[in-house]
Amino acid sequence: MDMVVQNIENFSRRRSQRPFLSIVAPCYNEEACLPEFYRRVTDAGRQAASEDYEIIFVNDGSRDRTREVMETLVASDPHVVAINLSRNFGHQLALTAGLQACSGARILIIDADLQDPPELLGAMMRKIDEGADVVYGRRSTREGETRFKVLSAKLFYRLLRTMIDVDIPADTGDFRLITRRVLDRLNSMPEHHRFIRGMVSWIGLKQVPLDYERDPRFAGTTEYPLLKMLRFAVDAVTGFSVTPLRTASFLGVALGLGSLMMVIYTLGSWLTGSTVDGWTSLTTIVLIIGSAQLVTLGVIGEYLGRLYMESKQRPLFIVDNVVSQQSSTPIRYDS
Numbered sequence: 011m012d013m014v015v016q017n018i019e020n021f022s023r024r025r026s027q028r029p030f031l032s033i034v035a036p037c038y039n040e041e042a043c044l045p046e047f048y049r050r051v052t053d054a055g056r057q058a059a060s061e062d063y064e065i066i067f068v069n070d071g072s073r074d075r076t077r078e079v080m081e082t083l084v085a086s087d088p089h090v091v092a093i094n095l096s097r098n099f100g101h102q103l104a105l106t107a108g109l110q111a112c113s114g115a116r117i118l119i120i121d122a123d124l125q126d127p128p129e130l131l132g133a134m135m136r137k138i139d140e141g142a143d144v145v146y147g148r149r150s151t152r153e154g155e156t157r158f159k160v161l162s163a164k165l166f167y168r169l170l171r172t173m174i175d176v177d178i179p180a181d182t183g184d185f186r187l188i189t190r191r192v193l194d195r196l197n198s199m200p201e202h203h204r205f206i207r208g209m210v211s212w213i214g215l216k217q218v219p220l221d222y223e224r225d226p227r228f229a230g231t232t233e234y235p236l237l238k239m240l241r242f243a244v245d246a247v248t249g250f251s252v253t254p255l256r257t258a259s260f261l262g263v264a265l266g267l268g269s270l271m272m273v274i275y276t277l278g279s280w281l282t283g284s285t286v287d288g289w290t291s292l293t294t295i296v297l298i299i300g301s302a303q304l305v306t307l308g309v310i311g312e313y314l315g316r317l318y319m320e321s322k323q324r325p326l327f328i329v330d331n332v333v334s335q336q337s338s339t340p341i342r343y344d345s
């Protein structure tokens with residue numbers, strides 16, 4: 011079968027028929043997982059939608075043979091579409107690329123590493139049949155993940171929930187089945203610093219959980235080292251809350267009250283004539299106030315930086331090309 015390589019705009023416009031189901035999976039260095047993932051996701055897709063499904067793989071600038079593996083899959087199966095990004099843009103943006111290109115009435119968002127079992131699709135479908143707009147996977151166990159990751163994730167979600175107005179459920183990832191009307195709203199949100207699970211929650215409508223056990227990675231390693239996780243956490247907080255910007259006020263009031271007591275103490279010391287010592291207290295005070303100022307400046311900087319990046323209005327990602335079997339006139343767009 012001929013493969014067709016084209017640009018993403020053409021790709022979305024050319025598709026006259028919408029499939030019932032789109033399965034979207036971002037992939038970064040997943041050559042070892044892909045064949046097995048493809049097999050299981052195809053089974054699940056067939057069962058849920060017979061032939062009426064598409065599988066969209068987004069290759070997020072992988073450095074291994076992910077691209078070649080994807081192209082083999084495309085060549086052998088008309089359901090498969092491979093989107094190659096121009097470089098690594100990160101999980102959330104790669105997912106966004108897939109979500110903008112897919113055209114199904116229902117959309118399954120799933121990681122390619124098989125941590126989220128594709129077999130849950132059937133159960134998710136039933137919940138949508140019953141009227142839900144979003145069915146999100148809620149993890150009851152996280153096998154194969156370090157205790158630190160589980161604990162930090164737990165802590166983070168609890169903290170996040172105290173800071174934001176949107177109800178982002180704890181212990182969820184991006185694994186979910188959503189309806190077209192939810193996806194259209196999601197695709198219309200232009201922000202660069204994306205925290206997709208939160209954005210979906212923000213949309214509202216009827217969102218229901220589906221509990222499942224999260225499996226260990228099928229192969230390969232997680233591409234979310236601690237630093238990246240932290241950055242993701244900051245994206246989540248700043249994307250949904252301005253509470254941190256109020257740190258300055260909180261700290262100001264707290265330190266102000268402290269200062270008031272210090273003033274009384276200082277005046278008392280002056281009155282009783284014992285005023286020379288005090289290097290320790292003075293240094294402590296200078297240090298505390300100095301770090302409080304730096305912290306609040308840092309928080310303001312986080313928001314200002316985001317404001318700056320958003321104000322550039324750059325595209326979210328760059329597509330190298332889209333590879334599929336679906337076109338009569340091939341267009342090459344891969345320079």
Ligand code: UDP
Binds near residue numbers: 035120121125233
């Ligand atoms: N991923 C991606 N770009 C990246 C990092 C990850 O597209 O820069 C994909 C990865 O291939 C996987 C999913 O995003 O399908 C989740 O990544 P990972 O399993 O490393 O994260 P974790 O499950 O540990 O949160």
Ligand code: MG
Binds near residue numbers: 121123125232
């Ligand atoms: Mg994973």
